[in-house]
Amino acid sequence: MNRTTPAGDARAGSLPTAYLRPGSASFTEFVAGVAPELLPGRRPLPAGMSLEAPHGTTIVAAEFAGGVIVAGDRRATMGNLIANRDMEKVYAADEYSVVGIAGTAGIAVELVKLYQVELEHYEKIEGTIMSLEGKANRLASMIRGNLGLAMQGLTVVPMFAGFDLDEGRGRIFSYDVTGGCYPERDHHSIGSGSLFARGSLKKLWRPGLGEAEVVRACLEALYDAADDDSATGGPDVGRRIWPTLAVLDQGGVRFLPDDDLAGIVEVIVAHRRGNPGGAR
């Protein structure tokens, strides 16, 4: 594949006209024009078929005083099998936002990669970062572009969270398969274990909690999700696999290192010995 020299160019190797067209600062729109086959939603699919592909599962997000936390388990499943034990499902989209993915893993990862380039591309062309609402809307339009695949069972439903520099607080957005974008208050969860995680967060989260308390609440919510949902992976003490956890505040995105997570998770596990539901 050589995208730099489509037919009709004045001279081989020179930048095609589409590259020089003024206007859009959107990478997705640019790619749709010059190389649509690179976009996940633009590939023709055989009709009426469904296939089994790995699925990612539970993501939780919760606000704290000064930011927002997003955490995800590490398991990907394919039917009744575990496809991957240490998959990352929470990605930094740019310096001030993260995307957590649930649904068909392959397409979700590709969508996140495209989204990361989309935001960086805008930053470079416009010389400024996009507003948080703008970012949430760009993601919505990319999910909308995936509707054809979703109707064949290859659904991607991400959750988006970011630090709003204008308002000085963390915000959470959820999506549906049609690209509907919904701002969420306080906390939210998506994926197969989300029912249990949401129930857990309802009991553990309170307004005004600090960062460390919300980190713990999110990890407990994932623990509760893994307890009752077979597709969500619990903390794997034997293999030293911990959930992915991102903290967003006015300094930007920071992923908690494994050593910190290990300490917190081990406290939670010890606390639940003889008290599996974590009653308090």
Add this chain to the structure above:
Amino acid sequence: MSMPFYVSPEQLMKDKADYARKGIARGRSVIVLQYDRGIAFVAENPQSLRKISEIYDRIAFAAVGMYYEFENLRVAGIRYADLRGYSYDRSDVSARGLANAYAQTLGTVFTQEPKPYEIELCVAEVGLTPERDQIYRLTYDGSVADQHGFVVMGGASGAAEERLKAGWREGMPLADALIVAVAALAADPAGGEPRALAPDQLEVAVLDRNRPRRTFRRIVGPLLADLLNADSPTAHAPEVDEGIPGHHDTLSGEAPPN
């Protein structure tokens, strides 16, 4: 269009080149130079329309001449780099590839369009070691030169080049490199007193060799004043971001809020 008189190709090309050169000479100069920890870009440019820009992780762009012409090429370069990085890998985007694409584009416009681009470009990529730095200078007719050390583009570049030749050394710290570059920009081509250039009249950016991933940072405010002050001990830009809320591509030397 009818051609009433015969014009020899030599004459045609010469006229176009003269036209482009005249246009470029009207603008202020831009200097790109290597320092020990990366590549610095210095332009006399008090306005918010940028002459220096990030293209990719380790690649940046500087230009002189007609703003709308190089802005178009800047955007095209970002599109080229992002598409390549997306469909291959981030490490597969190189300044050489981009310089070639720019050269072909400039060459095509120079030979086929009635009006040539009145611009000069520089595409630079910071390597992991100074020997692997790449600086390409492109002129209005599509010719490319692989430069070592420093590049001066734009009006009055002769006088500035002399100053740089005398002042630039390999492995200079950033502060020294910026002082030399600013002195070169301030030099009077007629040989008179150099002008005084205040930090707020300058657009300065670096590609910092030791940063991971995106290495481009603009240098502004107190940090720039400090680096340009020969009496100050500050020799380098910090290698960690400042934690000031907002776009992390700027280093200002201001303290982050608590």
